Every structure is written in structure tokens, then in C-alpha cells.
Amino acid sequence: MAEHCTRDSGESGALRDAILSLCAVDIGKCYQCGKCTAGCPAAFAMDLPPHQVMRLGQLDRRDRVMDSRSIWLCASCQTCTSRCPQQVDICRVMDTLRQLAYREGRTKQQKDVVAFHESFLKTVELTGRLFEGGLLALYKLRTGHLLQDIALAPKMLPKLKKMPSRIRGLKQIGRAFERSRGDL
Ligand code: SF4
Numbered sequence: 001m002a003e004h005c006t007r008d009s010g011e012s013g014a015l016r017d018a019i020l021s022l023c024a025v026d027i028g029k030c031y032q033c034g035k036c037t038a039g040c041p042a043a044f045a046m047d048l049p050p051h052q053v054m055r056l057g058q059l060d061r062r063d064r065v066m067d068s069r070s071i072w073l074c075a076s077c078q079t080c081t082s083r084c085p086q087q088v089d090i091c092r093v094m095d096t097l098r099q100l101a102y103r104e105g106r107t108k109q110q111k112d113v114v115a116f117h118e119s120f121l122k123t124v125e126l127t128g129r130l131f132e133g134g135l136l137a138l139y140k141l142r143t144g145h146l147l148q149d150i151a152l153a154p155k156m157l158p159k160l161k162k163m164p165s166r167i168r169g170l171k172q173i174g175r176a177f178e179r180s181r182g183d184l
């Protein structure tokens with residue numbers, strides 16, 4: 001069950017401040033109506049539903065929030081954000097919490113999810129767009145799950161696009177990635 005709620009926590013915890021400064025969203029505005037959780041398509045699999053992430057964030061329960069599976073299961077669908085009567089951009093908060101967890105090395109329990117994110121971004125950095133074949137190869141190499149899903153290969157491989165042609169602006173994309181790494 002959700003922890004005791006208030007209209008505005010009024011607490012100025014370090015986690016609330018960190019989220020505010022990174023993504024300009026104030027989780028203190030959450031008053032625990034639960035509409036975000038009611039609409040979240042991933043809530044059934046989460047250890048903390050979105051409204052509890054908000055409440056524990058208000059209470060500065062950093063470890064509980066940052067080590068939760070929920071922030072990695074969030075599919076960034078924005079349903080919660082569009083439903084929130086307080087205009088709390090929960091989707092953005094989830095993204096920010098992943099960013100913080102990654103920076104702090106709190107990803108041991110989510111190695112495969114992180115490997116997927118890293119592989120996805122690497123293909124975008126190298127080709128300027130999503131390249132499914134490259135993503136699959138990088139993910140398999142990073143995780144070591146070489147034979148997982150092998151039975152699907154005959155159906156899947158013909159559908160994968162070939163290496164995409166070089167796009168314009170690839171250098172600028174590379175520089176954007178370098179800049180973002182400098183921020184980490
Ligand atoms: S919908 Fe908004 S106000 Fe309601 S619990 Fe979720 S974050 Fe809080």
C-alpha cells in the first residue's frame with residue numbers, strides 16, 4: 001500500500017531536489033491520487049507502482065527508489081504523465097531516476113536492461129538511426145545470451161534491415177554523444 005500521503009509533501013529532500021534540478025519536475029506536487037498507477041501498462045510487473053515511486057521520492061527514500069525494478073520496467077509510454085491532475089511529468093521522472101541510478105552504478109540487478117539501452121544508443125551513435133541487426137548483435141555480445149531465442153532466428157533474421165546507408169550529420173550526432181558522456 002502507498003505510504004501516508006499529503007497534498008504537497010513540503011519536504012525538500014535531496015532526491016526531490018536532484019530530480020527538480022535535472023528535469024525541472026517537482027515530485028512534491030504529487031498528492032497520491034493513484035491515477036498514474038491506474039493507467040500504467042507496466043504497473044503489474046513493477047515492485048513499486050508509479051505513485052509509490054513518487055511518494056518514496058518525496059520521503060527521500062533514495063535506496064528504495066533507485067534500486068527498484070520499476071524505473072527500468074517503465075516503457076516511457078507517457079500514459080501516467082497525460083493522466084496526472086497535478087501535471088507531474090512522471091515519465092520524465094522515471095527517465096531521470098534511470099539516469100541517476102546509472103551514474104551511481106546501481107544497475108547490477110538490471111544488467112540486461114542496461115545492456116539493451118547501451119546497445120540501442122551505440123547503434124544510433126554509429127549509424128545515426130536505429131539499426132536492428134546491430135542492436136541485436138551488440139546486445140547478444142554484451143549479455144552473453146548468444147543462444148537465447150535461437151528458435152526465432154529463421155523467422156526474425158529475414159526481417160532485419162541491412163546496414164543502413166551513411167546519413168548526413170553523423171559527425172554532429174557523434175559530437176552530441178560525446179557531450180552527453182561528458183555530462184555523466
Ligand atoms: S497521477 Fe500525479 S498526483 Fe496522482 S499519484 Fe500520480 S503523480 Fe501523484
Ligand code: SF4
Pocket residue numbers: 036039040041042043050073074075076077078079080081090091094
Ligand atoms: S511512462 Fe512508465 S510509469 Fe508512466 S505509464 Fe508508461 S510505463 Fe508506466
